Amino acid sequence: MYLPKDASKIRQREAENARRNRAEIVKALADGQITKRDLFRLGIFTAGGVLIAKNGLSPFARSAFASGPTGVPRTPLGAATPFSQPLPRLREQTPIQMTRVTPNGSSNPADLAATDPKLHQGDWGQPHERCKRLSYHDDYTNYQSGQSNKNPSTNGNPYVNPTTGRGPLEGRPPGEAFSHQRWDEFFPKVGYYMSLAQCDDGTKFHPLLPSQNPNSVWCYGTGTNARGLMPPPLIKLRYGEPVMMRVYNRLPTDQTQNGGFGRNQSQLHFHNMHNGAESDGAANVHHFPGTFYDYRWSLTLARRDYINTAATDDRASGPDGNGGLVNVPGDWKELVGTMWAHDHRFFFTAENVYKGNLMMNNVYSGRDRGNERPLGNARSDAVGLRLPSGYVHDWGNTDFDVNIIHSDGATDSNGQYFFDIFTTDGFVGDLPLVNFAYKPVLEVLPRKYRFRILNASMSRFIQLAIADSKAKAVPFQFIANDGNLVVSPLTLTQLDQQGIAERYDIVVDFSKYSVGDELFLVNVLQQTGGNKPDGALSLADAFAGKSPDPVVGKNLKFKIVSQLQSVDDPTQTLHASDPDLSQVPTTLTEQIPIVTPVRTRVVEFGRGNGDSRGANGQCTPDCSEVVQGFPWIIKVNGQSAHSMNANRISELIRPLKPGEAEHWTYINSGGGWDHPIHLHFEEGVTMNRGKDSIPATEKLVRKDVWRLRPSGQVQFQVRFGEYGGSYVNHCHNTVHEDFALLMRIQVLGGDRTEITPTPNPTEDGIVWTTPQVLPEGDPNNTKFFNQSVSGGGSSSGSGSSSASGGSGSSSGKG
Structure with a gap:
């Protein structure tokens, strides 16, 4: 794709002109100078909505000056040379201790049931410095409904978006469907507040490369109104310490001011922590400039509802900060460590993550506490692995990690x-x-x-x-x-x-x-x-x-x-003379057993004619105006192929009892591509790769991304529990994901015992729709699942399932 270093100047100009022409098309569409219909009429797009391989436009068109394709010009490095700058360590963030407050500051014991954690003093001088089980969207709507004049600008609604004056200031949807699940059980102890914003002045990939324009890179800054900084943040978390992550969207309100790519709406997915769907960051809950979103990262250890429920196993624990342990319920074999978080705005994930909307999250446990020094604590030393890290702090050292x-x-x-x-x-x-x-x-x-x-x-x-x-x-x-x-x-x-x-x-x-x-x-x-x-x-x-x-x-x-x-x-x-106190023990964990599943599912990923656009030509949520075709599709249990639609449920998960195991098989339907497939919320124990050999690095290992390999497949065991709501399963080639190799899954569990209605965010609030449930994804459908194994009640395959909320509006307009 990229031109060789010795490409002639005339070929480099040809490639650069083609790239500029593509950029001009994007700008003209964004500015309304041309329409999609114009592009078809001018012969720039195929009938499927793909860019024509035409010289002067496409990098794959035949070059006028060579036998190969036009290609793409290389990044100009100028005086920047390899290995002439230090590796920037990720920016460690300092947590804020959270305190309980009552809604009115009351100390009356009768008010304690309504306590909320206070994150910080709000910059806007409003009462929203508290984090709450229910969204501030409810406060916004309740305030409006109590006024005779519905104009928030004249009524001084303290919950309105302060940047635009439209809609609520919190992006999390209203009501119980998006309340924080098991709120009292995982009440936040510490918090972070960060801004997703244009990059700060002087942001560079190398000291001798140009500074990036503010809209070339969008990344995270610390605080409520900060510019974005590089390198990305590092958030250190520990079991036993639930976290509130508040993200302010400080991107430009004009979505055309994006440097040529990226959408100014975001939802932050904590990949792949065990969180309720309202905090998973991929339930069609993107939020707009001027708003914030409160994600509660519960640090829940999986299987807590039926394994080690009394929290007596020291291996299921987190460091307490003083050499000891905080035991938690759950299966210690499901402890996680190296994680990350990134944007998941459907149809724009690739563009937004590429712009810098990501961070890494290290999760520490009693086993893997980030301290290689013996602590002199019998309980802690008995379970601690002492992997390379450091020894300045009780936990989370990164000198050697x-x-x-x-x-x-x-x-x-x-x-x-x-x-x-x-x-x-x-x-x-x-x-x-x-x-x-x-x-x-x-x-x-x-x-x-x-x-x-x-x-x-x-x-x-x-x-x-x-x-x-x-x-x-x-x-x-x-x-x-x-x-x-x-x-x-x-x-x-x-x-x-x-x-x-x-x-x-x-x-x-x-x-x-x-x-x-x-x-x-x-x-x-x-x-x-x-x-x-x-x-x-x-x-x-x-x-x-x-x-x-x-x-x-x-x-x-x-x-x-x-x-x-x-x-x-x-x-x-x-x-160099300091002692190396670390070790790599011969045993790090124990194997999770493979058991007989209650049901199996087969999911096939491949090419086809995607149906993301409905009869009205629109996507749910809205998608790119540039490309009409969606060439990537998913089949469940051998049935009809579909591409992403946030209002369509392809897999319904309804466990009848804790610990219920399913075996899923992922299949890559072709050899011309590879798909790294990611399952949100839960991880699976990798069992086999069909007829292919399985590498030792993943055999019977828990994973959340499986690279299928061309024409390959993988089978794994998965269990669902603790939380419920709307999650997704998709290809993590984020371009494939955006075009639109992604499907919605619905988990019935935790505080979500009914199917979640679909939120459709707008700047004025949320419009709800009732999702369609595909029959091949519903375990109660005897055509696709063994009824004696699945059991349970009934659910309509037509999509008229028991979604609460139904259709209608929950917007600021009443």
Whole structure:
């Protein structure tokens, strides 16, 4: 896709002109200068809504000056050279201790049942500094209904969006359907408040690359009205300490002011924490500029309702901050560690995440507490693994525990971040980024380090190895997959292919190297198109840069040093002579058994004619005006194929008793593409890959993203519990997801015993619709499921299910 370095100037101009022409189309559509009908009439789009492969427009058109396609111009690097800047460590966020307050500040015991946690003093001088079980949308509507004049601007409604004067200030929908589930049980103890905003002045991928324009990168800043900062934030969480995350949308109100891509609406998905659907960030609950959304991250350990219910197992615990443990109910074998959060605005996820709307979340437990020092506490030391981390704090040390976000970007000829929204196969960049920095350097001491590696690309698969300066492979230990510890560490010299959103944790021992030695993190997997990788190179060839793919090769340098400044306590200096107190035990966890399932489901992902647009030509929610075709589809249990519609439920999960296990099989219907499939809310124990071999790194390992491989399949065991509501299952090639390889699943559990009505957000409030339930996804339908196994009541396959709320309006207009 990208032109070679030695491409002639005339070919580079040709490719740049084609890219500018595509950008002009986007701008003209956004500004209303042309319509979609104009594009069809002018022969720019096919009947399926795909960009015509025409010279001067498409990168895949035949070049006028060469035998190959036009291609895409490379990112201009100017004077920026590899390995000339330090690796930016993620920005650790400081939690705010939350306090209980009554609605009126009363100390009357009768009011205690209505207590809410106070997050901070609101910047707007209004009473919404509290976080509540019910949304402030209710307060907004109740205030309006009590006024004779319905205009909020004249009635001084304190709950109106202060930026636009339209609709409620909180994006969370009203009523019980989006109340925080099990609120008193997981009452927030600490909180964070962050702004999703235009990037701050001076945001760069390298000191010698241009500063990004404010709308080129959208990312997170700390506070209620902050500019966005890079690198992304790091949120440290621990079991036993529920969290409130308030996100303010500070993006431009004009959605055309986006630098050519991205939508100014957001919903933050905590991938893949065990949260209620109202805080999952993917229940069609995007919110608008000027509003905030309160996500309650409960830190619930899965299976708490029937395993270790009395919280007597010390292994199911979190650090208490003083060397001890806070025990929690649940199955300690389902503890998670390396997680992340990102935007999930349906149909615009790829564009928004690519712009920088993401963060990493490390979850700490009594087992994996982020402290490698023996604590002298019999209970804590008996369960603690003491993996490489550090020892300044009781928990969450990161001196020797490093988060690595691997991604690929691209810029235009002016050095501004660029994304091609016309591709439906996938977007791959030519600029290798680690923590959003171009080919940085990490100084390390000669000792053991843990690296938490996230593939945060939009469509690029990676495959990583570590090599010394002579291109010789360096062995390391693989300890966790998608945040889940493996039973026993695996010694490897190269990781498996890593799909988008997958996380691999490894431990590297640098003690055998001397001060001054250099090692490199090397990507050996070539990918020149968005659909799938081309294949892996040898480590020697990748190290030498023998690939047309600019992201193949050395992307991060490790430099062995004798001393460095502590990250956990910047007043301290760490030395090579300091003792390495860490260990990698031979056993990290125990295997979750595979049991006979109560039912099985088969989900097939592939190509076809998607039906995301309804009879009126609209998507639910609204989608891109540029591309009409939706080439990616999903079939459930062999039935009709569909693409994303937020008002259509493809899988209904109605457990009859706690611990009910299902076996799901994911199938990739073709060999021309690969899909990393993500299941929200729950994780599955990977059982097999059909006729293909299964790598040791995922055999019987819990995961939340499964790379299917071309024409491949995977089967896993999954259980649902603790919470309910509307979740999704989708491809995490985010371009495939947006076009529209995604389906809604509905879980009946927790406080959600009925099907959730579909919220349709507008700037003036929420309009509810009643979802359709596909019969092949309903376990009570005897045509597709064994009634004697599924049991339970009845549900209409036509979609007229028992959704509360029905149709109608809950908007600020009454």
